[in-house]
Amino acid sequence: MVPSLARLFAVLLLLALCACNINPRAVSCEDVDGRNLAPEDGTLMGVNLEWGRETLAEYSDKLGERPAVAVTFADFPLGEEDPGLLASAAEQLRQNGGMLLLTLEPTDGLDAVTEDHADELAGMLARFNASGVPVIVRFAHEMNGSWYPWGQQPVQYVAAFRRVADAVHRIAPGSAMMWAPNYAGGYPFAGGTYESLPGTPGFPVLDTTGDGVLTPFDDPYAPYYPGDDAVDWVGMSLYHWGRTYPWGESEMPEEGKFADQLTGTYNGTNGDNSMLPDFYAQYGVGHGKPVAIPETAALVTADIGDLRTLNIKRAWWEQVFDPEIPERFPQLKMVNWFEWNKIEPEVGAAVDWTAVEEPAIRSEFTAALPDWYRFAKEPDTCGEPLN
Numbered sequence: 001m002v003p004s005l006a007r008l009f010a011v012l013l014l015l016a017l018c019a020c021n022i023n024p025r026a027v028s029c030e031d032v033d034g035r036n037l038a039p040e041d042g043t044l045m046g047v048n049l050e051w052g053r054e055t056l057a058e059y060s061d062k063l064g065e066r067p068a069v070a071v072t073f074a075d076f077p078l079g080e081e082d083p084g085l086l087a088s089a090a091e092q093l094r095q096n097g098g099m100l101l102l103t104l105e106p107t108d109g110l111d112a113v114t115e116d117h118a119d120e121l122a123g124m125l126a127r128f129n130a131s132g133v134p135v136i137v138r139f140a141h142e143m144n145g146s147w148y149p150w151g152q153q154p155v156q157y158v159a160a161f162r163r164v165a166d167a168v169h170r171i172a173p174g175s176a177m178m179w180a181p182n183y184a185g186g187y188p189f190a191g192g193t194y195e196s197l198p199g200t201p202g203f204p205v206l207d208t209t210g211d212g213v214l215t216p217f218d219d220p221y222a223p224y225y226p227g228d229d230a231v232d233w234v235g236m237s238l239y240h241w242g243r244t245y246p247w248g249e250s251e252m253p254e255e256g257k258f259a260d261q262l263t264g265t266y267n268g269t270n271g272d273n274s275m276l277p278d279f280y281a282q283y284g285v286g287h288g289k290p291v292a293i294p295e296t297a298a299l300v301t302a303d304i305g306d307l308r309t310l311n312i313k314r315a316w317w318e319q320v321f322d323p324e325i326p327e328r329f330p331q332l333k334m335v336n337w338f339e340w341n342k343i344e345p346e347v348g349a350a351v352d353w354t355a356v357e358e359p360a361i362r363s364e365f366t367a368a369l370p371d372w373y374r375f376a377k378e379p380d381t382c383g384e385p386l387n
Helices: 003-019 054-061 080-095 113-131 154-170 257-263 279-285 306-320 325-330 359-368
Strands: 043-049 069-075 099-105 135-139 175-177 232-237 293-298 333-340 341-344 349-352
Touching: 043 054, 054 080, 069 080, 069 333, 080 099, 080 113, 099 113, 113 135, 113 154, 113 175, 135 154, 135 333, 154 175, 232 279, 232 333, 257 279, 257 293, 257 325, 279 293, 293 306, 306 359
Parallel strands: 043 069, 043 333, 069 099, 099 135, 135 175, 175 232, 232 293, 293 333
Antiparallel strands: 341 349
């Protein structure tokens, strides 16, 4: 073969290899737009994966689909092992498809959230984005609760959230920020370790009624909202923990509970919750943000038998999959199932939150997945491997 033809053949072969993604290092990723991660129609279906127990590919095989979102947790500032663990999760998404929902927990308190730490985080996320993995950062979730070191400190929380959001938006434009308070039934969650009391910093901000005490009539969300420029998504985890406190009784969910919690109309353990804001209407519609359910599942303990377990789980996913949901809540753009079997301190026992672990339950769950749920596309393995 003459040299000119050989060179031409080599160029054509290289182009073919790139087109087929045989050599992922030779393929450049399209720019990921973190402000445009919500689907135009339908709802992303994701998973809170127990990473140490199974891989994302193994879960996908069970589900029969590639989840559009995979959730992971990390302390913030990041610990010594966290960057490697997060890179491993992101690499699984690069190979399997989908986006990472990174929940950051400032366990050392909000004062530890510095600009340097935020910039370091954003630099890591930019590397994930460059490999084709979008990231949504759920920073300091359930901040309106009284059980976390970052809880019920609205002034410090808003400042810390905005600090992280500034770094993410500036350095990692393929990433986005999620604001995710706790469902407010039971607010102000008296008795927790980090309960805000009269005279403590930030209390006047929380006392939205101005009567000198925190009650269910105080707004459980607004004092913690960091602002539309900092927030890309709003989210709220909605579980079926049972009907009455203390939790631990495996019970059938009440009809319409999922939608009622999202709109603040659920009459649960505290009786009339009519004073609760409509989270969906206020923050999804009113602020024009895509709404996520970062975690959902139904409480089932191990001692109730297979049939009752299936009935409770089915009753909950039937509400989450209800065909009226996309019509009633078109801003609902993400739902992530909590696929864990773990000890819950509130219950004092193991709770099986899973939906695809047991074959009989898996069969019904996967058959019930609605057509308005959106899954990850076939991955193109673009960019550099992350670990």
